[in-house]
Amino acid sequence: MNISHIENEELSLRIYQACIDAGFDDCGIISIEDMDTYIANTRKRIEAVPVSAGFYKNAISGTEEIRARFPWAKSIVICLSQTTKYKYPKELQGLYAKSFFISRDSVKNGPEHLQKHKLGRWFDENQIEWTGAIKENGSDIWGLRHAAQTAGIGIIRRNNFLYNEDGSWIELDSFLIGEHCRLYQERKFTPCPTGCTICQKACPTSALHEPYTLNPFHCVSFINTFGRGIVPEGLQGEQLGTWIVGCDACQDACPFNRRHDWSQGEDYPGLGALVEIMQPENILSASSEQLENICLRSSDHLKPKDSEVLKTNAERVLRNRNIQKSIVI
Secondary structure, eight states: EEEEEEEEEHHHHHHHHHHHHTTTTEEEEEEGGGGHHHHHHHHHHHSSSHHHOOOHHHHHHHHHHHHHHHHTTOOOEEEEEEOTOOOOOOTTTTTBBBBSSSSSSSSSSSSSTTTHHHHHHHHHHHOOOOEESSSTTTOOOOOOHHHHHTTTTTTTTTTEEETTTSSSEEEEEEEEEOOOOOOOOOOOOOOOOOOOHHHHHHHHTSSSSSOOOOGGGHHHHHHHHTTOOOOTTTTTTGGGGGGSSSSOOHHHOOOTTTTTTTTBBBOOTTGGGGTTSSSSHHHHSOOHHHIIIIIITTTTSSSSHHHHHHHHHHHHHHHHHHHHHHHHO
């Protein structure tokens, strides 16, 4: 760990070590005032893509409300988890975004799911006032990628994803604490090459039409989750390709991710058993109960009651496959 700036050094280092001991892979601590830059940057994104205002307004208002809701909060602890230690079945690649299944919250009460709770107990034991998404009436902090970049534990690349030395396959969590702490790390991340458009060209709907910006309503990941599978005006269903939930196109194409081999690593608990039922043709024949109890267990973007969305997306994928076959013939 190379530290570029630290305040309240003893406590900051103890918090860092508590994060590592809880099972996280990295940690940084920033001032709550650092999120003002995130608000300014988000407003610039809206100016660049005015249609995105409805999407980003909650991010701005939610960030502005944090200090009003938690006036005692002084710092934000940003925790990073690496997901590249797991294999990702080839049969699911190109169908489901890797984060749909490989997530700390996918296996309820598993060791990784309990990391946040373990860190929360550490704060309690050390009499540090805190809140987070795991607490009743806790905080869901927007702009975690910005916070992580500010803390020096990652870099936001031209496709808007946060990367560390191993790529963009990471998860972030945050805690507000009532102590004045700072721990900014100093990493030497190679920036994206000037003029690189690989991620933009890989975006199937041109939602990523310029670096560091996005039309969220045209993003495949939004359409097949929050957008409930409804293809928006101006796009064709064929553009969504074979993605059933999420989309990794811009990340998979990025040279900073290409060194990772998803056939290597640990087996993710229970994932192998889902490979068959999660194929599009099997989704259509599965009962809603099967999908609710098994297939949607791991998603923050689709809830168990959204099994029909999964079927809508699966139908489109099968149509697109038939179209692709007819073109080849």
